[in-house]
Amino acid sequence: MKNSKIALSPEHRMALLKELQQRFENNSHRHEGIAWEKVRQRLEDQPEKLLALDEMEETGGEPDVVGVDKHTGEYLFFDCAAESPKGRRSLCYDREALDSRKEHKPQNSAVDLAKAMGISLLTEQQYRDLQQLGKFDTKTSSWVATPAEIRKHGGAIFCDCRYDHVFTYHNGAESYYAARGFRGVLKV
Secondary structure, X not given: OHHHOOOOOHHHHHHHHHXXXXXXXXXXXXXXXXXXXXXXXXXXXXXXXXXXXXXXXXXXXXXXXXXXXOOOOXXXXXXXXXXXXXXHOOOEXXXXXXXXXXXXXXXXXXXXXXXXXOOEEOOHHHHHHHHOOOOOOOOOXXXXXXXXXXXXXXXXXXXXXXXXXXXXXXXEOOOOOOOEEEOEEEEO
């Protein structure tokens, strides 16, 4: 993932920025009061963030600006694909869970893949905030950042949206399913 690229070619960078701008403009309800030029300037100043956004895009996340971090002033990019990103499914929760599987191991874990991409898993609250912007995960589910007190007992949490409600569930962290992936957040 992230380690395979050092920088985007100028052509790729321009194509990615164009794609992000188009998504930004087509979904203005997600980021009212935020100007694309300010977001673009931050991206231009932080090329490593463009690499992370490129990974989000390549794995099917359709990243878009959804707000501003109240504490740091950074722009928040969330995966806004209608369903859990296709290139990030069939993953157990974290490295400990992956290592605990004796057979039928998935290729990776959600936490490890997010770290390699330079992003973080959405928290449960961020997932709920995303659901205020549209309908997401109506057929899939997404691992979310699991509190340590749950993880220490071998569990992990995931969310989805059914019947116009957001549900949070638990599962063994070592479990994985074809319809469960993860959604990420990137701060720029």
